[in-house]
Amino acid sequence: MRNIAQRHKIILAELEKDGYVRVHDLSLRLGVSEVTIRKDLKDLEERRMLIRSHGSAGQVSSLTIDRHIDEKEKVQVGEKTRISEAANRLLVKNDRIIIASGTTVLAFAQHITITDPITVITPSVKVSLILSYKPNVDIIQLGGSLRKSSASVIGPYAESLLTEMMCSKLFIGIDGLDLDHGLTTSNIAEAHLNQYMINAAQEVIVLADSTKFGKRGFGKICNLSTVHHIITDRNAPGNFIQIIREKGIEVTLV
Numbered sequence: 150m151r152n153i154a155q156r157h158k159i160i161l162a163e164l165e166k167d168g169y170v171r172v173h174d175l176s177l178r179l180g181v182s183e184v185t186i187r188k189d190l191k192d193l194e195e196r197r198m199l200i201r202s203h204g205s206a207g208q209v210s211s212l213t214i215d216r217h218i219d220e221k222e223k224v225q226v227g228e229k230t231r232i233s234e235a236a237n238r239l240l241v242k243n244d245r246i247i248i249a250s251g252t253t254v255l256a257f258a259q260h261i262t263i264t265d266p267i268t269v270i271t272p273s274v275k276v277s278l279i280l281s282y283k284p285n286v287d288i289i290q291l292g293g294s295l296r297k298s299s300a301s302v303i304g305p306y307a308e309s310l311l312t313e314m315m316c317s318k319l320f321i322g323i324d325g326l327d328l329d330h331g332l333t334t335s336n337i338a339e340a341h342l343n344q345y346m347i348n349a350a351q352e353v354i355v356l357a358d359s360t361k362f363g364k365r366g367f368g369k370i371c372n373l374s375t376v377h378h379i380i381t382d383r384n385a386p387g388n389f390i391q392i393i394r395e396k397g398i399e400v401t402l403v
Contacts, residue, residue, distance in 0.1 A: 168363035228382040231403035235258035251322025252300035319350035325364035333366035340368030359384035
């Protein structure tokens, strides 16, 4: 049986490799009880070397911060382009879709090529401006208070309008995807608006590059059980993808 220091070293190595560890898996690998693993994780959390959650743990660096959309547009550009192209193939004639806020869904709006008529509802000012040049796209711009860091609206006016709608698809961007905490974003008001979008859509499609896996934002959007489809890049951690697929969620890797 390995001693405490050896177990801690292995746990941190697994965390560094996968960005996420599960109590059950560590118990089997290290040959100790789940109670022992939980004590190990508690010790490591107290030393600020990981963050515990129910039945698992993630990296300390998994907590997201709010950054301006202009800054976020410059990262993971190739991955966002491939994700956008895959999402574009899901559109059909007369679709009524919601495009949320964020740089990945903004890239999706830039890559929409369908020439048949569709309707887009969005809180994002940038998405509306991009799609205003496409004659086949009818746009409903949600109103409310402008959140400058994301160039999108939030608040009760937008939420109220969404209660009167039923759309075929929601394309949503996120700041974090965690197996226990689900989808999160860095702003709680934006998370709340996203919940209204989910209620207004028949299908929830997450567009997220691989850097979002194992991360948590301040505002929770929903549990993973609410999601129908995730489109991400091939650098997404394999253990995450396997677990997500086991939950019955479709995953497209690009």
